[in-house]
Every structure is written in structure tokens, then in C-alpha cells.
Amino acid sequence: MLSDIVAKDRIETVSRSPGLIAFWSFEGASASDVVSRCDPSLGMASLPFLLSQLGDDKAYPVSQWPYADDAARLAFPADGQFGRSIRLNQGHIFGIVPRTLFEGSLLDINRRQAFTMVAWLRFTGERHLIGGIWDEGGWDRYGGRRQAALFAGLFGQRGTIAHVSATGAACYPQSNADGAQYARTRAIDGATIETGEWVSLAMTFDPVLGEVTAYKNGVATPISLTDPVMADALGIDAALPANPIQFPAKIFHPDSTLLKFSGYDYKTGPVAEHRLTIDFARGSIEYQQAGKRDASLFRVRGKIVTNGIVEFELNEAMMSGSFEPSAYGNVAASLEVQTGGGWRQAADDVYFTVEDGAPFTFGRAPGVGDHGHDFGSQMDLSGFAVFNRTLSSGELTNIAFSPNC
Incomplete structure (x- = not known):
């Protein structure tokens, strides 16, 4: 003792x-x-x-x-x-x-x-x-x-x-x-x-x-x-x-998160992982990829709901954006891939609600x-x-x- x-x-x-x-x-x-x-x-x-x-x-x-x-x-x-x-x-x-x-x-x-x-x-x-x-x-x-x-x-x-x-x-x-x-x-x-x-x-x-x-x-x-x-x-x-x-x-916080898309061919498709980093408190959003396998072009479109509604579009030429910082917010985002006929949905939509x-x-x-x-x-x-x-x-x-x- x-x-x-x-x-x-x-x-x-x-x-x-x-x-x-x-x-x-x-x-x-x-x-x-x-x-x-x-x-x-x-x-x-x-x-x-x-x-x-x-x-x-x-x-x-x-x-x-x-x-x-x-x-x-x-x-x-x-x-x-x-x-x-x-x-x-x-x-x-x-x-x-x-x-x-x-x-x-x-x-x-x-x-x-x-x-x-x-x-x-x-x-x-x-x-x-x-x-x-x-x-x-x-x-x-x-x-x-x-x-x-x-x-x-x-x-x-x-x-x-x-x-x-x-x-x-x-x-x-x-x-x-x-x-x-x-x-x-x-x-x-x-x-x-x-x-x-x-x-x-x-x-x-x-x-x-x-x-x-x-x-x-x-x-x-x-x-x-x-x-x-x-x-x-x-x-x-x-x-x-x-x-x-x-x-x-970044370590997760309710006002700062990393979203990852799902519902696509992650094993043999053009990209293994699609990421969307959102920081409500600092008013920043960024699209990232991991395991790029070919030259296919992608974009992310969606809405951020904070004090108002902010629509955004990010792509491989412009992978980051900004919005008015807020202590809270909701996100809905779609991932699209470019095809000969335009753009088509490439994954399940993702959603994030601040709790x-x-x-x-x-x-x-x-x-x-x-x-x-x-x-x-x-x-x-x-x-x-x-x-x-x-x-x-x-x-x-x-x-x-x-x-x-």
C-alpha cells in the first residue's frame, strides 16, 4: 500500500x-x-x-x-x-x-x-x-x-x-x-x-x-x-x-469536419477516395482526392446552410472556396464526373448536420x-x-x- x-x-x-x-x-x-x-x-x-x-x-x-x-x-x-x-x-x-x-x-x-x-x-x-x-x-x-x-x-x-x-x-x-x-x-x-x-x-x-x-x-x-x-x-x-x-x-469538431463520399467504385474506378473538408468557424471548404488512377474530371456541388444559404462548386481546377464563418451549419453535397454528354452523378450524396x-x-x-x-x-x-x-x-x-x- x-x-x-x-x-x-x-x-x-x-x-x-x-x-x-x-x-x-x-x-x-x-x-x-x-x-x-x-x-x-x-x-x-x-x-x-x-x-x-x-x-x-x-x-x-x-x-x-x-x-x-x-x-x-x-x-x-x-x-x-x-x-x-x-x-x-x-x-x-x-x-x-x-x-x-x-x-x-x-x-x-x-x-x-x-x-x-x-x-x-x-x-x-x-x-x-x-x-x-x-x-x-x-x-x-x-x-x-x-x-x-x-x-x-x-x-x-x-x-x-x-x-x-x-x-x-x-x-x-x-x-x-x-x-x-x-x-x-x-x-x-x-x-x-x-x-x-x-x-x-x-x-x-x-x-x-x-x-x-x-x-x-x-x-x-x-x-x-x-x-x-x-x-x-x-x-x-x-x-x-x-x-x-x-x-x-484536423481532429474533428462539430464546427469542423471531413466528409468522405461513398457509393462508387473505389477499388478500380478513377479515384479511390473523395474528401470534402469543411470548417464552419473559419468559413473554408476544400475538395481533395486520394488514389487518382486516370484523367477523369470530377466536381462537387452543394449547399452550405449557416446564417443563409451558400451554393458552392469545387472542381480539380478550383478545389477550395470560402464562405461567411459561422458557429454552425449544414451541408449537402453531390459528386459528379464529366462524361461526353456533360456531368453525371458519381457517388451517393453526402450530408452533414452540426450537432x-x-x-x-x-x-x-x-x-x-x-x-x-x-x-x-x-x-x-x-x-x-x-x-x-x-x-x-x-x-x-x-x-x-x-x-x-
Whole structure:
């Protein structure tokens, strides 16, 4: 068992780290509610760590948690990197910070914002979401409000998974392969996480290098993997580096998204992938292609509905445009290809409607379809921190506090 002096020293070490957006720990959670610590120079307010259960729309302070059945009973194991932890159990009891409390703040990670997430935990059973902003949207190819999150247990791997999303939805909606309904942009650490092992798991995004990296106890273990959905969608079937990965796009936000067309011959047709990047807040729109195979000409036509209606047309001679910036908007777009008789539809139309962003949750992702209470992570969480910068491997090692706990 960790001494109170060591636990306090560790908490102070994390709390004093520059660029700290939020740090939740549970050393006094059995007696009081939990709020985050932060770097005072950032101007962040303290954010509560609340609890929720699938089917109950309310979020409760720890002291007001109303459930006492075996699956949802509050428990605070007296161990962990900070001397105490909170037990989370899938949809029965999970952590949440409502969106309204951090919308537009540094915790609302989006676009090319540098960040680091660190979780101190041990898995007690199943693995899925650890923590982050990640609504699966019922696994509809055009559904979801995914931004960035720490995971484990996906893709048949046993290491840390660092997920980011540019679309908020599926990465390759054009693909018919199994798994195409899921997000695929991820760094995967090569080190195994054992059940019952206290670990520090982290992810970083460095916008200068364009890299997303996953860590266990401050170490990023390289691994190369194939992705059957990427192979199907883009014809890339070689094993590629999975830690770190390159991420040149913008992280999704309700006012900034990447739309991808579907419903065309992506395997042998003229273009493997057609993309439309829209940033409502900055008033920009851009058409992009990947895997161009011949000289066929395409254009995108559509409407943006914000304060008014803006019609647009983009083509391979003029691939970007602008409009009056807005905090919200809807888009309807059609992809057309030039033929001898003019232009004809080349793919299914795409639509995007701005919704409120997802909450920051721990242990259970919203929008996981028909899965009930017994889906999500089973873990003892000793702490969770988010920084507004890319911590180095050395810095992450210094605050891993493992295995000495």
C-alpha cells in the first residue's frame, strides 16, 4: 500500500506540470466529490468528475451516486499510483464530464491542437474506452462525434490504443469490408497490458511532426500492422508503422469536419477516395482526392446552410472556396464526373448536420449501438490527466509511477 506522503508527492508532481488542462485523482473520493486540478496560467476552471449509468440521463457527483447493486456499487480500492482509485464498470458505472462544462475550452481537443492524455489504471476485466471525447454514433458510417480518446482491447491488440478522428464517423465509409463502420485512425503500442497490472497509459499528438503516439509507462513500443479496411478502401495492404502514426488531418469538431463520399467504385474506378473538408468557424471548404488512377474530371456541388444559404462548386481546377464563418451549419453535397454528354452523378450524396459535441467520458463510450450495460471497460482508475502540449517520453516516464505502487 502506498504511503500518504508518496501519494501526495506524486499528485503534486502531476499538478505542477506545465500545460495541465485537467487532472482528476481519487485520494479523497470516498469522502468528497472529485474536481480537476489544472495549470493556473491556462485560465481553466476546475471540472467535476461525475458518474453516470446507461439509461439514466443524469450525471451525479460521487457523493450523490444513487445505485448500490453489485454491478454499480461505488468502490475505492486503496491502491494505485496515487494511493486510491475508483472502480468503473462498463455501462453500470462510468465517469463523465458533460459537454456544456468544457465546450470551447482547452479540453475540447480539436483541429491541430497539441495534446497529451495520461491514465493511471489497472484493468479488472473487459477493455474498451479508457477516457476521451468519443461518441460512436451507433457505428453508423456517417454517425458519431469522435474527437480523441485513449482505448485498449481493440483491433485484436493488447496494448495502448490512441484514437483520433477527422470525420467524427467512419474513416472509410466507401469501403464494404468488415469493420468499415468503425474509426480506424489509431496508434497502437506494441507492449502488452496485463489484467490486474497497474500501468500508466498515454497518447500524444504532435501537430508539428503530425504524429499520434501511444505509450505504456512512458515508453512507445514500435509495431507494424496491416489494416484490412484500409487495404480494401485504398489498396494499401502492406504492414505499416502503427506507433507512431502520421495524422495530417484536423481532429474533428462539430464546427469542423471531413466528409468522405461513398457509393462508387473505389477499388478500380478513377479515384479511390473523395474528401470534402469543411470548417464552419473559419468559413473554408476544400475538395481533395486520394488514389487518382486516370484523367477523369470530377466536381462537387452543394449547399452550405449557416446564417443563409451558400451554393458552392469545387472542381480539380478550383478545389477550395470560402464562405461567411459561422458557429454552425449544414451541408449537402453531390459528386459528379464529366462524361461526353456533360456531368453525371458519381457517388451517393453526402450530408452533414452540426450537432452538439460529445461529453468527455471514462470507461464507457456513448453511442455503442444496441450494446447494453455489459459493454465498456472494467477498470480501477487512479488518475487521469490532459495536457495542452506534447509531453516527451522522458516526461511521461517521470510521471508513470509504475510499477512502484
